[in-house]
Amino acid sequence: MSAAASRRAASPYARRLARERGIALAELAGTGPRGRIVAADIPLQLVAAPEPAAAVPAPAPVATAPSAPAPVAVAARAFGAFATNLALGPLRELIAAAGVDVPLHAFLARAAAQATGRYAEAIRLVAADGRSVAVAGPARLAPSEIACRFEAGEGASAERPLVLTHLAVSGIRPVAGSLAPDCDLRILVVAAPGTETGEALLVHDSDAVSEAEAATMLAAFRDALENPLRLLV
Amino acid sequence: MSAAASGRKVRAVKSAGLPAELSRAALLDLYERMVLLRRFESVAQTACRKGETPGFLHLYIGEEATAVGICAHLKPTDWITSTHRGHGHALAKGMSPNSLMAELFGKRDGCCGGRGGTMHLYDRSVGLFGTNGIVAAGISHAVGVGLSGRARGREDIGVAFFGDGATNHGGFHESLNFAGIQKAPAILVCENNLYATATPLASATLNTEIASKAASYGIPGIAVDGNDVIAVWEVMREATRRARSGEGPTLIEAKTYRTVGHHEGDPVTGTYRTQAEVDEWLKRDPVKLFRARLTDDFSVASTDELDAIDARIDAIVQTSLEFARNSPEPDPATSGLHVFAEPLNPPEALVQPVPGATQTQSWLDAVRDGIAEEMRRNPHLLYFGEGTGERGGTFAHTKNLYAEFGPQRMVDTPISEQGFTGAAIGASATGTRTIADLMFADFMFEAAGQIVLQASKLRYMSNGQMNAPVVIRVGSGAVRSAGPHHSGIYHTSWAHVPGLVVCMPATPADAKGLMKTALRASDPVIMLEPKALFATKGEVPAAEHFVPFGLARIAREGRDITIVSAGQLVHRSLEAAEKLAAEGIEAEVIDLRTIMPLDVGTVAASVTKTHRLLVVDEGWGAFGVGAELAQAMNELAFDELDAPVGRLHSEAQPHPLAPALERAMLVDTDKILAAVRSVLSGTAPTPKHWRHLGGRTAAPVASSPPVPVPSAPSQAASASPPPPAAAAPGGPGEPITMPFGDLTVSEGTIVGWLKAEGDKVKAGEIVAEIETDKAVVEIEAPIDGVLGPIEQAKGAVVPMGGRIGSVVPGGAA
């Protein structure tokens, strides 16, 4: 049998899903034009699940490959965690171009709020110097506005806030993070001043936030930082 | 009869009549400069022959007296524009020989870092607005420079050098005329060396007296012996006085001769002239001639003294040669710098205020407000256009601006798109940002050379020293039978050109926000406003409002397919999305807003969610937005695609007049629905522009699934012109309708009825008055009869073509 004859037509997205779910294309029937296998033809159930990490859809791939998910087990509450690399170059350029003195953590907070949607009715922003301020409705605020409220220190006490922590150290990769009892979701960003790359760790309460949702939110957070003009509108 | 009209030469003064300003020092200075030009080019000529300069050189040898006599009157803050034969102009204006020689060598320390070279020399520090590879292109820049100086209350002037060949080019005539009517502080210097390459002037025009051409434009023209530096100096003194005192431009024709070939390597005589002719002119060599007069006629210097000057210049030129040889090659890593400003967006566009109050505004009002806000804030902002002054613009798009800003800023131009666009570039590059309003997108091609070859490359050629923040504003796109010359959009043609920003908004708010960003940006911006949307209304932020370049708007969220569009087709795409929603298909609609930069990131992110993409674009498909985005998805989101990317464009043909023919070529809601279904079923619709490659047509693949065509007959009315109302009977009698007559007015208000229901009327009698954005129009009775029921009362707003009443024939009484 020639290689050409054995090749099954499949959309790029269907190939990707099959790869991720460990399914061989040869086992499938395609419903697309001329028998092409499309995403809808890839069964949802797993054929093989060698380790828990594989059960989780990986964050959507973009230019920089995210690092492998790093599940963390903690007693009492069920936790999940995911990590990814961050390309901070575009954001640093935008901050420089805007010529305004808005700190990085305000943009991180806005991106986190945008990426986590309903989990970010309020955000508790923990800056690199350790100061911690809660800000309500961050997804509707411009980064400059978030910065102002942070500086004003008006800590509106909020129900189950998203926690965004910025650590300004270099060469360090976050592996696990704690989750305060009053919150379900936390993003920890490690980014040294002036650097073009950083690391992010998302920790979530698995009962409140599903793993698929958590992974998607971290991917959205990373994407938002890489297309930072969107943070302004 | 004036010298201008006769083209008579001004004789050189005798020593007795030497002007008082020409002191001994001044005379020796003129001599020294002429020697510099000559010796520099002799050395450059040798270097060129040895292959040390990457390009070939057009030498100025034999013409030095003209540049030196002209530039002796200029200050560093005056600007000159020059030609392919421009080394002499550059040196005469004060450019450092080191910097010039290094540029000819293509080295890092050249005036443009090796980006420009011989025909693209720029030096802001001495007021050199470019030598130029395009004949006649710099003339309009000098006119704009003059207008810019005047707008900023300075006495700086613009001086254009050009050859006899350029005087047969439209750029010369348009610029002369525009300079004249504007009384521009500009001087136009033609160096008539009798030939354009190998074409004698006499075989290119029947009127070889170039100075006399000024009379056509009502400005003085004067011919002068271009080999006599003092004669040139005197003529220029008067022209400069006129320019600086507000009396307007002067055309100077300097009759001279190049005693070398057209360019280095070209034979000195060629087939077009004889050695005897060259020898005759060599006897009148300007440097030799002046040297003899300094020693013999004026007795201001001895031969030894002049030899000492020659030796000093030789040393300077030798130093420049060494400098150029030792200067490093430019770093290849910098090759791509200075195409656009970095960052591209002005800071204002990157700081978004918290959303505040909005007001409902029409497109034209919103953009007009944006322009007025910027003109109030920036007193050095001009608006050039045809009929955009007191008349308020063809589309009423500059209404009221003239009343507020006056004729000096709302400049009504002659019909000379090339000339005033070039002037807008010249003004914009020298501190007076200018909008060039070219009326219809189709007309941009009249100014295409200026846009593509000058504005877009200025930053790059000048190594980032210069930029042209000009805004080219046009009404664009199809709107009801505007025909082949008034319907085009051409956005991808401009987006193809590095250095141009191309905007194509779809809402009044974005149109205003992008216009304001454009008026703060640093690069040329093509602002394509869809004519079909001029009468639409939308919510516009009441506070300062900027929209950044390169950020698409998500006009509707969806999960099943992404439709990307821009301009008027955003609204058709949204209509299609609503129809699809009724079937449970949720389309995400992205409004690109700017074509260049293209926000591929937002599209890729959307495709990551929907896994399917259809590009809907008003431009032609070949090499278009669809092709560009499809490839971008290959690069950025290949693994996300569950179906091939589809594209839907206007058919690749001119826009016909007949509505039935035009509808067939334009994208509409039904075509979008069909294309969406095609992509959803896994097949991209195949455009017809491939048909010449072997007869492939719309449905080429035998096994492709049938594409359902929805039966919905017409698109919703929101932004599209209403259908003519004549077809819709509203009662007995002959309908009275709102007139058509203007492509861009879509509605009018009933000012009043002059007749009452039941009144007898004669055909042609005025029965009502209506008012549009642009005029009050009288409505006539279509036939003799009796006025029927008034269907639209005073104050009603009715679409053009809509029915407002009727006349019943005959009439009982």
Ligand SMILES: Cc1ncc(C[n+]2csc(CCOP(=O)(O)OP(=O)(O)O)c2C)c(N)n1
């Ligand atoms: C618009 C345009 N057309 C043609 C050319 C090619 N070309 C370069 S120099 C030249 C002759 C120009 O003659 P003239 O203006 O008299 O200047 P001269 O070379 O005599 O100084 C021509 C035709 C060009 N560069 N630009």
Ligand SMILES: [Mg+2]
């Ligand atoms: Mg010539």
